[in-house]
Amino acid sequence: MSSKVVILGGGVAGMSAAHELVERGFQVAVYELKSIPGGKARSMPVPNSGTEGRRDLPGEHGFRFFPKFYRHITDTMKRIPYGDNRHGVFDNLVEGSELGLAFFDREMLPFMAEFPRTFQDWKTVIKSIFDNNLGLSEHDVEQYVSRLWQVMTSCDERRLLEYQRIAWWDFIEADKQSDAFRKVFTGLTRILVAAKAREANTGTIGTVGATLMMDMVTPGSSADRLLCGPTNEVWIQPWLDYLTGSGVDYHLQAKVTAIHCSNGRVTGIDIEENGITMTVEGDYYVSALPVEVMAPLISRDMLQADATLSGIQTLASSVDWMNGIQFYLNEDVKVIHGHVIYMDSPWALTSVSQAQFWAELI
Ligand SMILES: Cc1cc2nc3c(=O)[nH]c(=O)nc-3n(C[C@H](O)[C@H](O)[C@H](O)COP(=O)(O)OP(=O)(O)OC[C@H]3O[C@@H](n4cnc5c(N)ncnc54)[C@H](O)[C@@H]3O)c2cc1C
Incomplete structure (x- = not known):
């Protein structure tokens, strides 16, 4: 039996x-x-x-x-x-090809969620790299990339034993950085299970963040699926x-x-x-x-x-809640072909325009 x-x-x-x-x-x-x-x-x-x-x-x-x-x-x-x-x-x-960074006071910045394949894709990539209206300084970018690089080049033992005990916020020394740094780089943790940078650990956020970015620049399928x-x-x-x-x-x-x-x-x-x-x-x-x-x-x-x-x-004793809300509109409002992260919202807010992906079923 x-x-x-x-x-x-x-x-x-x-x-x-x-x-x-x-x-x-x-x-x-x-x-x-x-x-x-x-x-x-x-x-x-x-x-x-x-x-x-x-x-x-x-x-x-x-x-x-x-x-x-x-x-x-x-x-x-x-x-x-x-x-x-x-x-x-x-x-x-199905794959989402773009990722949008939305702000209160400026136009949404589109990113490619996959390796660029067309002329339009390349335009989006170049625009997001060079049209830096996020207010990031050379030092901000250097600081973030060096921290990410440290996680990427660390052994599994360190990630498990050491990085699990360090908050991502502390690891990237967010308190010592510019407002733009905090807005952009701690905002990015929001798409990763809406995690709070001050609480989420470096082992998780660093590894997932680095993997997501690697997936975005590696030729093949998109980093984003729905x-x-x-x-x-x-x-x-x-x-x-x-x-x-x-x-x-x-x-x-x-x-x-x-x-x-x-x-x-x-x-x-x-x-x-x-x-x-x-x-x-x-x-x-x-x-x-x-x-x-x-x-x-x-x-x-x-x-x-x-x-x-x-x-x-x-x-x-430390459970925190995450909620969703869904709006059905009478007409399709084109936003972006993928997820949007609301960088300066007081909540860890993300969204997607679902109709473009569900079109055949409803
Ligand atoms: C708003 C939101 C968006 C999310 N988006 C994503 C996403 O995009 N990608 C992603 O990977 N993850 C996402 N997640 C996380 C993902 O949904 C969860 O990690 C996953 O569904 C958890 O599954 P689980 O089985 O561990 O827990 P649960 O789904 O909580 O399952 C536990 C089950 O136990 C049942 N239960 C509770 N009490 C009892 C009881 N007394 N007796 C019997 N049964 C009981 C519950 O009804 C439930 O069905 C999201 C979560 C939320 C809330």
């Missing part, structure tokens, strides 16, 4: 775990609180928003940015069948269909309320489903719950079994 794995939470992490485990012959059950699969990546139809025979409009938490350097999720996507697509759901990714339609249509639902078709027992509207633990092992999970609470058991358990949901579920018995679980409680 195969071993049974109980997975708590049915977002991208829970679905990824289910995917890997079911393909390796495990029995898998997933328990998800919401009525729609996919967690923070899900799209939610807005009731009664569909007119003239159109389906209800999908509401998304935010845009779906799949940088070129992503390896794991794209590998999984290739293993999710979708119509006649040769590489499954992966073929539903989905060609609403997330649940072109990714999550086909994924759920594949998982359930492969034998995964995925429960919606099933709330994890307690984790039982004795003699150093998890022995069962309390699940509230249809108003009834039952205890489910497995040979193994995977928690793919948000950290702030998991923290209060950690009991004293669990901490005795593994003291490092207290790290989850520490992390939960």
Whole structure:
């Protein structure tokens, strides 16, 4: 008999775990609180928003940015069948060719998100390099590039042990630099998961920033990819269909309320489903719950079994929120073919004009 794995939470992490485990012959059950699969990546139809025979409009938490350097999720996507697509759901990714830097007081500065291929592309590149109306001095550029170069030429051990403990803000010595430096170069961290430069660590921001920039100047595909339609249509639902078709027992509207633990092992999970609470058991358990949901579920018995679980409680005390809003307009307003970063907004604000990428589906 195969071993049974109980997975708590049915977002991208829970679905990824289910995917890997079911393909390796495990029995898998997933328990998800919401009525729609996919967690923070899900799209939610807005009731009664569909007119003239159109389906209800999908509401998304935010845009779906799949940088070129992503390896794991794209590998999984290739293993999710979708119509006649040769590489499954992966073929539903489309490329954004530009990146826009927007400011309050001047025109948007376009950047190429891919290696320039046409005359127009080259014009954009040259304009963004030479038409430096960002107020950056030679020293500003030197400082930023030398810090980035330091991360790029550091060994993995240093990145993991040292840079994980230094805030990006401190590493680039942002306090000592000009206002223009702070605006431009700490603003760039915003496209990287809307991270705050003062808090995000150098290991993450430096490595991701350097990789993104390398991807932008390397010939081949663009550094920026998006989905060609609403997330649940072109990714999550086909994924759920594949998982359930492969034998995964995925429960919606099933709330994890307690984790039982004795003699150093998890022995069962309390699940509230249809108003009834039952205890489910497995040979193994995977928690793919948000950290702030998991923290209060950690009991004293669990901490005795593994003291490092207290790290989850520490992390939960500093959770910060990221939100998205989606506007549907009656006419397509051309902005830029890709993402826009709002450099001097008081929030870590980024946007995309989605219609140009979704055109065929809505
Ligand atoms: C606005 C926004 C924009 C983003 N944009 C991007 C992007 O462009 N590119 C990118 O790579 N990432 C992006 N992200 C991040 C990405 O969406 C998340 O990292 C990812 O979806 C997290 O997946 P997860 O499975 O770890 O967590 P979650 O999605 O949080 O999944 C956890 C699941 O557990 C469920 N759950 C909670 N409590 C219980 C309970 N008691 N019992 C059972 N189930 C429970 C939740 O309903 C949820 O489905 C964005 C996030 C946000 C919020």
